[in-house]
Amino acid sequence: MKLRYKVIIFLSSFLICFFLLISTVCTSTGTGIQEEINQFPGFSGILIKDLNTQEILFSYNEDKLFTPASLTKIFTLLAALEILDEEYTYPTSFYFSSTIPGEIKGNLYVVGSGDPTQTPDVIRKIADALVQKYNIRHICGDIVLDNSKFLPEEFLGRGWMWDDKNPLIGALTVAGYKAKEKQNSYLNTMPFLWGSIFSQELSRKGVIIDGEVRVGRIQEDLKVKYIYYSDTLDKILAYMMKKSDNQSAENIFRTLALMGNPEGVSSIARAIAYLEELVEKDLGLKWGKDYIIVDGCGLSEYNLVTPAHLVEVISYL
Numbered sequence: 001m002k003l004r005y006k007v008i009i010f011l012s013s014f015l016i017c018f019f020l021l022i023s024t025v026c027t028s029t030g031t032g033i034q035e036e037i038n039q040f041p042g043f044s045g046i047l048i049k050d051l052n053t054q055e056i057l058f059s060y061n062e063d064k065l066f067t068p069a070s071l072t073k074i075f076t077l078l079a080a081l082e083i084l085d086e087e088y089t090y091p092t093s094f095y096f097s098s099t100i101p102g103e104i105k106g107n108l109y110v111v112g113s114g115d116p117t118q119t120p121d122v123i124r125k126i127a128d129a130l131v132q133k134y135n136i137r138h139i140c141g142d143i144v145l146d147n148s149k150f151l152p153e154e155f156l157g158r159g160w161m162w163d164d165k166n167p168l169i170g171a172l173t174v175a176g177y178k179a180k181e182k183q184n185s186y187l188n189t190m191p192f193l194w195g196s197i198f199s200q201e202l203s204r205k206g207v208i209i210d211g212e213v214r215v216g217r218i219q220e221d222l223k224v225k226y227i228y229y230s231d232t233l234d235k236i237l238a239y240m241m242k243k244s245d246n247q248s249a250e251n252i253f254r255t256l257a258l259m260g261n262p263e264g265v266s267s268i269a270r271a272i273a274y275l276e277e278l279v280e281k282d283l284g285l286k287w288g289k290d291y292i293i294v295d296g297c298g299l300s301e302y303n304l305v306t307p308a309h310l311v312e313v314i315s316y317l
Contacts, residue, residue, distance in 0.1 A: 033058055047307040051315055062311075065291070065304040070244045072298030072305070074313050079275050080237055080252050081317075082282065083259050090115035090230040090255075092172075094130060095222040102134070107141035107211065109218040110198070112172035112191070113149050114255050114266070115230045116248035117239075119175045120197050126228045127201035133226060136202075142211030143199055146218045147171045147191040150254050150266045155186050157250055158268055159300030166299065167247035169254060171266075175247065188215050246297035253296020268294065283312050 037044055037060055045061035080088075095109040118126070130136065149171035156179075160166050165178045170190040177193060179186055195213040202209060230236065233252075240248045257270035264270075272294055276287035285291055292304040 034060065045307045047311050049311050049315075059307075062308045063306050065306055067301060068298055068303055068305040068310065070246075070298045071310055072293060072295065072300075072303055073240060073244065073249050074310060074317075075275065075279070075293055075305075076249050076253050076296040077237055077241060078282070078313050078317060079256055079278055080233060082278055083256050083274060084233055084252070086232060086234040086237075088233040090117070092118070092126065092228045092230075093224045094226040094228075095218055095224055096139075097222060098134065098225075102137040104136060104139045104141070107144045107219075108139050109144045109146055109216075109222065110172065110195070111146040111149070111218055112170070112194075113258070114171050114173065114251045116173055116245075116251035117175055117230045117236060118173060118194070123174070123194060123197045124201040127198050128205065129228070130226055131202065131205045131207060136207055139202070139207060139209045139211070142216075143195055143202075143209065143213045144216040144218070145172055145191040145195045145213065147188070147215055148217055148265060149258065151268075152187060152191075152215075154254075154268055155190065157295035157297070157300055159294055159302035161299075161301070164299070167250065167297075169247070169250050173247065173251060177247075191215050246299060249297035250295060250299075271296070282316060283309075285309060285312075 033046075037046070043061075043064075043066075045064050045066055047059045047062035048057040049055070050057060090113050092113065092115055093111040095111065096104045097106050098104050147170050150169065152170065155168050155170055156162075156166055157169070165180070167178050168186055168190045172191040172194040174190060174193050174197065177190065192213065192215070199209060199213050236248060236252070239245060240252065253271050253275070254266045254268070255271075256274040257266035258264065259274065261270075272287070275293060279285050279287065279291075287293070291306070291309055292302060294300050294302045
């Protein structure tokens with residue numbers, strides 16, 4: 001079943017359950033939805049719409065802007081399906097020079113592209129596959145981690161609370177890893193963690209590493225020797241939506257900036273620009289006037305969306 005239809009079923013089921021819950025609450029207490037809203041001490045908005053008949057069943061402040069939190073992921077889902085496609089996979093590429101079987105002459109370069117699925121177990125399996133493919137026994141140089149596909153200094157999103165335990169973002173990502181302490185800089189923490197897991201597994205497999213693990217850029221004259229591909233994007237998006245996973249959502253958002261510019265560098269500004277262009281083309285909404293979205297997961301306090309806009313995206317999907 002195509003992801004788009006899975007999403008429709010999921011969202012429809014969620015909205016039906018939500019509407020039944022509201023109806024049950026209203027019936028059992030004898031109060032209407034409006035009275036429930038009036039009793040709520042905060043600012044609220046709601047739009048309930050029948051997607052089959054397009055009938056508005058209930059609305060309140062549906063055109064007011066709210067901070068959408070994890071509902072931002074619905075916009076990320078739309079952009080990923082339209083810009084990246086369901087069959088998109090993340091490559092992690094390995095470059096090195098070898099003239100003697102089993103020996104890497106010089107450095108081993110690892111080039112990430114933002115794969116959000118690489119848990120420590122997956123990273124270990126990648127190391128095992130590389131050793132098995134080339135019967136690697138000796139690396140004469142360093143393990144160089146090329147994290148440059150995403151701007152390294154943008155390891156957090158715009159408008160994220162600096163003292164939250166936020167997920168760390170990068171071209172080389174360890175899935176599930178979050179900032180552990182309240183501090184301003186985690187620059188290169190993620191690639192070094194990735195490299196540590198990778199190099200430890202190589203050592204466990206008996207590979208001798210003469211050099212160190214460091215962050216750097218690949219040499220242009222080397223050819224790719226091995227590429228690990230992630231699961232297809234439909235599976236990654238399904239996980240993102242089911243778990244409301246912030247790290248994968250943000251990595252996918254940053255990946256938008258690489259489309260049409262595969263040799264370039266992803267930045268938050270470029271990702272916003274791709275999302276802005278798509279939403280205006282598909283929905284006729286203008287960034288900065290109708291809505292503001294600056295990340296893919298919804299942690300940003302800068303995001304602003306109306307209930308009506310969210311229903312538009314769901315209807316489009």
